Amino acid sequence: MRALRFVGIRLVGMLVVLLIVVFCTYVVFYLVPTDPAQQSCGRPCTPQNLAIAREFMGFDVPWWQQFLTFLGGIVAGRTFGSGATAIHCPAPCFGYSFQQNATVLDLIGERIPVTFSLALGAALLWLVIGVATGVLAALRRGRPLDRALMVASVAGVSAPTYLVGLLGILVFGFTLDMVPVNGYVPLTESPVDWAWHLVLPWLVLAFVHAATYLRLTRSQMLDALGEDYIRTARAKGLRESTVVGKHALRNALLPVVTLFGIELGSLLGGVVITERVFGMPGLGGLLIDAVHQHDLPLLLGCTLFSAFIVVLANVVVDLCYGVLDPRARLT
Amino acid sequence: MRRRNLLRGLALVTAAASAVALAGCNANARNTASTQTQTATTGGTLYILSDAATQNYDPAKSANLATTSLALVHRRLTAWNVAPGQPAAVVPDLTTDTGKPSDDGRTWTYTLREGLKFSDGTPIRSQDVKWGVERSFAPAFTGGGLGYHKTLLVGGADYRGPFEGQRLASIETPDERTLVFHLARPYGDWPWIVSTPAFAPVPEGKGAEADYSEHPVASGPYQLAEYQKGVRAKLTRNPNWDKNTDSVRSALPDEVVFQLGQDTTVISQRLVADSGDDRFAFGASFVSPAQLAQLQNNASAKQRVVTSKSGALAYLALNTQKGPLADPKVRQAFQYAVDKSAYQIASAGSAQLAGDIATTLITEGIPGREQYDLYPTQPTGDPDRAKQLLAEAGYPNGLDNLDFVVANTNNLPEKAQAVQASLARAGIKTNIRSIDRDAYDAEVTGNQVNYDLTLSSWQPDFPSANANLQPLFASSEIGNGGYNLSRYRNPEVDQLIERAQSTVDPTEAGRQWAEIDKKIQQDSPVVPLIYTRNSFLHGSKVANFFIADFPAYPNYLQIGVTP
Numbered sequence: 076m077r078a079l080r081f082v083g084i085r086l087v088g089m090l091v092v093l094l095i096v097v098f099c100t101y102v103v104f105y106l107v108p109t110d111p112a113q114q115s116c117g118r119p120c121t122p123q124n125l126a127i128a129r130e131f132m133g134f135d136v137p138w139w140q141q142f143l144t145f146l147g148g149i150v151a152g153r154t155f156g157s158g159a160t161a162i163h164c165p166a167p168c169f170g171y172s173f174q175q176n177a178t179v180l181d182l183i184g185e186r187i188p189v190t191f192s193l194a195l196g197a198a199l200l201w202l203v204i205g206v207a208t209g210v211l212a213a214l215r216r217g218r219p220l221d222r223a224l225m226v227a228s229v230a231g232v233s234a235p236t237y238l239v240g241l242l243g244i245l246v247f248g249f250t251l252d253m254v255p256v257n258g259y260v261p262l263t264e265s266p267v268d269w270a271w272h273l274v275l276p277w278l279v280l281a282f283v284h285a286a287t288y289l290r291l292t293r294s295q296m297l298d299a300l301g302e303d304y305i306r307t308a309r310a311k312g313l314r315e316s317t318v319v320g321k322h323a324l325r326n327a328l329l330p331v332v333t334l335f336g337i338e339l340g341s342l343l344g345g346v347v348i349t350e351r352v353f354g355m356p357g358l359g360g361l362l363i364d365a366v367h368q369h370d371l372p373l374l375l376g377c378t379l380f381s382a383f384i385v386v387l388a389n390v391v392v393d394l395c396y397g398v399l400d401p402r403a404r405l406t
Numbered sequence: 407m408r409r410r411n412l413l414r415g416l417a418l419v420t421a422a423a424s425a426v427a428l429a430g431c432n433a434n435a436r437n438t439a440s441t442q443t444q445t446a447t448t449g450g451t452l453y454i455l456s457d458a459a460t461q462n463y464d465p466a467k468s469a470n471l472a473t474t475s476l477a478l479v480h481r482r483l484t485a486w487n488v489a490p491g492q493p494a495a496v497v498p499d500l501t502t503d504t505g506k507p508s509d510d511g512r513t514w515t516y517t518l519r520e521g522l523k524f525s526d527g528t529p530i531r532s533q534d535v536k537w538g539v540e541r542s543f544a545p546a547f548t549g550g551g552l553g554y555h556k557t558l559l560v561g562g563a564d565y566r567g568p569f570e571g572q573r574l575a576s577i578e579t580p581d582e583r584t585l586v587f588h589l590a591r592p593y594g595d596w597p598w599i600v601s602t603p604a605f606a607p608v609p610e611g612k613g614a615e616a617d618y619s620e621h622p623v624a625s626g627p628y629q630l631a632e633y634q635k636g637v638r639a640k641l642t643r644n645p646n647w648d649k650n651t652d653s654v655r656s657a658l659p660d661e662v663v664f665q666l667g668q669d670t671t672v673i674s675q676r677l678v679a680d681s682g683d684d685r686f687a688f689g690a691s692f693v694s695p696a697q698l699a700q701l702q703n704n705a706s707a708k709q710r711v712v713t714s715k716s717g718a719l720a721y722l723a724l725n726t727q728k729g730p731l732a733d734p735k736v737r738q739a740f741q742y743a744v745d746k747s748a749y750q751i752a753s754a755g756s757a758q759l760a761g762d763i764a765t766t767l768i769t770e771g772i773p774g775r776e777q778y779d780l781y782p783t784q785p786t787g788d789p790d791r792a793k794q795l796l797a798e799a800g801y802p803n804g805l806d807n808l809d810f811v812v813a814n815t816n817n818l819p820e821k822a823q824a825v826q827a828s829l830a831r832a833g834i835k836t837n838i839r840s841i842d843r844d845a846y847d848a849e850v851t852g853n854q855v856n857y858d859l860t861l862s863s864w865q866p867d868f869p870s871a872n873a874n875l876q877p878l879f880a881s882s883e884i885g886n887g888g889y890n891l892s893r894y895r896n897p898e899v900d901q902l903i904e905r906a907q908s909t910v911d912p913t914e915a916g917r918q919w920a921e922i923d924k925k926i927q928q929d930s931p932v933v934p935l936i937y938t939r940n941s942f943l944h945g946s947k948v949a950n951f952f953i954a955d956f957p958a959y960p961n962y963l964q965i966g967v968t969p
Contacts, residue, residue, distance in 0.1 A: 113887065114549075115549040115550055116887070117469070117549070117551045117553040118553065118867065119557075120887040124548055128545070130545065131548070159569040160567075160615075162546070173616075174460065175460060177617070241672070248679075258665075351669045354669070354672065356634075360636060364459040364636070364667075
């Protein structure tokens with residue numbers, strides 16, 4: 076019962092957060108001196124052409140009215156224009172991109188596999204590498220391996236993804252000619268090519284992110300290994316792998332899981348720079364194009380989706396606490 | 407012992423990641439030929455690497471030049487004949503000539519060539535061209551296209567497209583090959599106007615759907631075979647295109663593939679590496695000055711950079727409606743005060759890469775252009791002469807606190823600093839206000855402005871002096887989204903512009919435009935700075951890659967590849 080109530084409260088909270096995100100995006104967009112209809116006005120942009128574009132796109136009414144129409148479209152769908160050229164956006168309509176001639180939902184749907192492939196693969200890689208090296212460094216504290224890993228982690232934390240991506244392309248793509256540097260092959264088309272094209276972006280993201288996990292896991296492990304219950308576990312004659320894996324690591328992982336949830340959520344909303352560098356048509360690129368082209372419906376859709384994923388990831392993290400830490404379980 | 411095993415296991419996991427990277431070889435096929443051959447052959451695939459996410463093939467919504475991507479798929483009534491070393495010329499495309507004027511240039515008659523077909527095999531008729539033009543008026547298709555015809559055609563101002571049941575009476579189609587356009591006023595540049603995208607044929611009754619750009623009916627040598635948003639557009643041959651009817655398209659490659667949404671730095675990196683398919687590719691975006699500097703150390707890549715001889719006019723606009731700048735003598739002082747060589751350095755690091763110093767408003771490669779310099783001085787300027795002019799105008803102590811607004815993109819703040827420093831030598835003190843590009847556009851093209859000075863550049867939409875001068879200096883273009891950034895208003899110039907626009911004889915019109923150029927510059931509303939050069943990089947197997955005097959972009963219609 077408590078668990079159901081908890082989930083219910085979180086879901087309502089999610090909706091409120093998403094509503095606030097949409098509202099804020101609308102307000103911010105209308106605060107900047109930009110007219111989205113200007114992009115569809117043509118050249119020369121006569122006042123008459125501008126008025127026609129505004130009317131067709133639904134930008135000829137006050138912002139709050141547009142906001143309410145947007146919310147209404149989610150429930151009932153929307154139609155732009157009339158007659159033979161009318162554009163229908165079926166419910167749930169999260170907007171229509173006039174620049175890309177498609178509903179926002181379709182555009183996001185097309186990009187999700189790319190971003191998810193990129194983010195999930197990289198996240199798995201960096202979690203395994205980060206936690207493994209973090210445990211290694213903690214177990215070899217003060218030794219050359221620990222020092223080497225800490226130096227590498229500083230490089231990983233400090234290096235911008237863009238720079239690491241370009242260096243990766245230069246070294247592994249052009250100089251060593253080991254991996255493809257560009258493009259995305261759908262998993263359904265060829266699983267091998269899918270993975271092959273993702274290897275370099277995965278490694279780049281993993282390098283940048285694993286460094287944080289290495290440092291976090293190391294410090295958490297050092298704290299945990301110094302605790303009394305570890306000494307007790309060893310005194311009981313437990314195997315070292317059980318002591319480290321079951322007792323120390325499990326406790327050390329709580330903050331790691333929190334960070335992982337938030338980072339993965341952000342990444343699923345769009346791996347902006349990595350996607351751009353490797354020419355991958357993901358959600359990040361969609362968001363960037365929406366900003367550049369003043370495509371408000373697309374911008375709203377992408378922001379809303381990213382917010383949804385981040386909020387969802389937080390809920391999943393909360394639920395994971397229960398698995399890792401019996402004290403956090405709901406009964 | 408147990409602990410050692412655990413450590414070994416963890417080490418193995420860590421090593422696995424690097425093993426993935428080391429597993430493969432020859433992922434990107436190596437380039438074996440480093441020398442560039444210049445003669446293209448028929449066949450092969452040409453790759454175009456673009457940073458744009460979308461590629462629009464709807465003629466109603468396109469502002470494409472007549473020599474780039476849209477013209478591979480769609481023909482128009484007329485086309486541009488461009489080549490290095492000669493001004494651009496208007497030539498027939500779908501038509502037998504560039505138009506027969508009558509009624510003092512108010513009526514223009516065109517005859518379509520015989521045997522023209524769409525990619526679906528149906529004949530191209532005058533009704534299809536009329537439909538295409540009418541379609542560009544529909545509110546659903548106003549998106550971003552060139553619309554110079556909309557105010558020129560009789561009844562165009564109130565027309566809302568053919569989908570609401572109304573047709574535009576000012577376009578007559580007496581038979582399947584004849585088109586007659588009735589204009590609201592005489593217009594000598596109409597042959598150029600019918601080279602804009604809206605004058606591509608669309609089969610009558612078709613094209614109501616918003617995504618027509620993704621499955622257009624082609625009239626050019628290629629048809630859109632595949633379009634993946636944000637990923638790629640693949641063009642294959644249109645079997646119903648007849649080369650004998652087309653004098654401007656070589657159509658050498660069998661396929662043209664646009665790779666979309668690419669990072670510009672990565673495009674340069676790929677083209678420098680020149681491996682695999684990238685040998686048959688070129689970048690659609692400019693090579694930045696920083697990248698150009700890097701390429702100087704790479705002999706192979708340096709050889710594959712093509713730089714335009716000229717390009718857009720970069721200029722300093724002086725707000726002629728504000729404070730001391732309302733006085734022409736004060737504005738003339740700016741012509742001497744600005745150090746144009748410093749502007750070149752700030753633009754691209756060297757005069758060679760930046761472009762030649764500009765003294766005229768009509769850009770190079772435009773028919774009728776006359777070279778002149780009303781304010782001859784050294785490239786570094788003449789601060790003393792500027793001070794003298796300011797003193798004569800009643801400002802012996804120079805000018806203070808001029809608001810100098812620029813967009814924060816394209817290196818403009820640095821360029822503004824170079825101009826600011828040179829103006830300061832003549833006692834003109836400015837405050838640079840660097841703002842977001844959108845905010846900038848809204849401010850300088852709006853109705854309420856506060857700036858005194860601004861930096862901008864302009865490349866005409868079609869190769870006529872009309873397209874150089876009218877958008878920047880006609881009083882009708884002040885505010886309301888217009889580009890008359892110097893807010894220049896001279897009734898005499900307005901009359902001269904209208905007269906030149908009405909002149910049908912291109913030679914006479916050219917003479918008049920050259921006069922207007924000088925007339926405007928006597929009032930000094932802008933300081934011409936440079937004719938900005940554009941540089942492009944291509945792979946070693948790309949041939950026939952040239953940039954004409956106008957426009958400062960490669961001619962996509964002639965580019966081919968070598969085996």
